[in-house]
Amino acid sequence: MGAPLLKRTSPPRRLHELVKAPENLPSSVERRESWDASKPATVYLTPEVLPNGSPCTAATVILRTRGCTWWWKSGCTFCGYFNDVRDDVTIDNLQSQWIEAKKITNDFEGCKMVKVYTSGTFFEDEENPTQWQETVLRETREMGLHLVVEAQAHLCREDKLSWVSSIHPGCTVAIGLEAYDDAVLRFHVNKGFNLKVWHGAVERLRKHNLRVKTYLLFKPPFMSEGDALTHSVNWVKQVARFSDEVSINPMNIQKKTIVDRLHRNREYRPPWLWSLVKMIQESHHDITESGCRVIVHPTAGGKVRGAHNCGKCDKEVVAAIERYSVSKELDEFSSLRCDCKSVWSDEISSDISSPVQFGTGMTRRGNVLRSLHAP
Numbered sequence: 001m002g003a004p005l006l007k008r009t010s011p012p013r014r015l016h017e018l019v020k021a022p023e024n025l026p027s028s029v030e031r032r033e034s035w036d037a038s039k040p041a042t043v044y045l046t047p048e049v050l051p052n053g054s055p056c057t058a059a060t061v062i063l064r065t066r067g068c069t070w071w072w073k074s075g076c077t078f079c080g081y082f083n084d085v086r087d088d089v090t091i092d093n094l095q096s097q098w099i100e101a102k103k104i105t106n107d108f109e110g111c112k113m114v115k116v117y118t119s120g121t122f123f124e125d126e127e128n129p130t131q132w133q134e135t136v137l138r139e140t141r142e143m144g145l146h147l148v149v150e151a152q153a154h155l156c157r158e159d160k161l162s163w164v165s166s167i168h169p170g171c172t173v174a175i176g177l178e179a180y181d182d183a184v185l186r187f188h189v190n191k192g193f194n195l196k197v198w199h200g201a202v203e204r205l206r207k208h209n210l211r212v213k214t215y216l217l218f219k220p221p222f223m224s225e226g227d228a229l230t231h232s233v234n235w236v237k238q239v240a241r242f243s244d245e246v247s248i249n250p251m252n253i254q255k256k257t258i259v260d261r262l263h264r265n266r267e268y269r270p271p272w273l274w275s276l277v278k279m280i281q282e283s284h285h286d287i288t289e290s291g292c293r294v295i296v297h298p299t300a301g302g303k304v305r306g307a308h309n310c311g312k313c314d315k316e317v318v319a320a321i322e323r324y325s326v327s328k329e330l331d332e333f334s335s336l337r338c339d340c341k342s343v344w345s346d347e348i349s350s351d352i353s354s355p356v357q358f359g360t361g362m363t364r365r366g367n368v369l370r371s372l373h374a375p
């Protein structure tokens, strides 16, 4: 069957309909509808750290929901969560998924923390029925588990936060800010809110004694490696002042997203692992001073769709970054060596000195003429 885009008889009304065509392909819809709506997308355990600094085991529960309202209206350029959602999920489905998650983990046996991720905003009523939100908030509170949920900044409204904190006081609300820069939020990420809105959300979260976790995205699309490094060092220092925890997520290319298209067109390369090491080295002092917990987790690190180097040194560099997240010792990086470091270093220098829009790294260049025409 052909793409609906090609079969249109009238022109699309919005650019959004052109750019977002893949999620409406019959194959995408069929895949989404094949999910069992009574089972969570995934449940797994990881080592974590509680707000008081003590180590613990955390359960991560990723549910199949109706997904983020922002995605269905427009959506962030890198977000592939729509691949895991169904728009016909009911409250009964969600209750079954939650029961299934408890069954899989034997009522979160041995866990002190649970992260409940809904591919959108946990306490948004259009996405998730209020009654189900209440079940999760109440039960995790009764089980003595520290709860982490995710939200968009503009949905952290006064009435909602007051309700959340009355049922599960002190839980963590993680906001995907991605960049501490309004132009990047608007033109690179299409985030749907700006810094003013994020600051307002942080203020309200503090007022209700909820913990603030902030996600930053390392190397959004339409940005060179050199710019990504310079900006991220600055962003992490800025947001650490307002957050209890910052998680820096190097771009990991999710299927059927805008970044995926750029990548397939050789116009985007996920970040180098060397850039992550350099960012950590340059921001280490300020982060330590701020007292904020900062984690860098290269999802799919070493793979072509995740942050990677030359292929030979990737495993070792990913391991050092992960060790650093626990030890906070810069020494973790002192023995790392590879020939590819000079290639990366040349790329950073030329990105910083030459205004080439997508950067100067050869692996991400598409048509040479198009690159030269770029402002």
Ligand code: SF4
Binding pocket: 068, 069, 070, 071, 075, 076, 079, 080, 081, 119, 120, 152, 176, 191
């Ligand atoms: S707000 Fe979050 S869930 Fe929604 S489109 Fe953006 S990244 Fe995806």
Ligand SMILES: [Zn+2]
Binding pocket: 309, 310, 311, 312, 313, 314, 338, 339, 340, 341
């Ligand atoms: Zn290498």
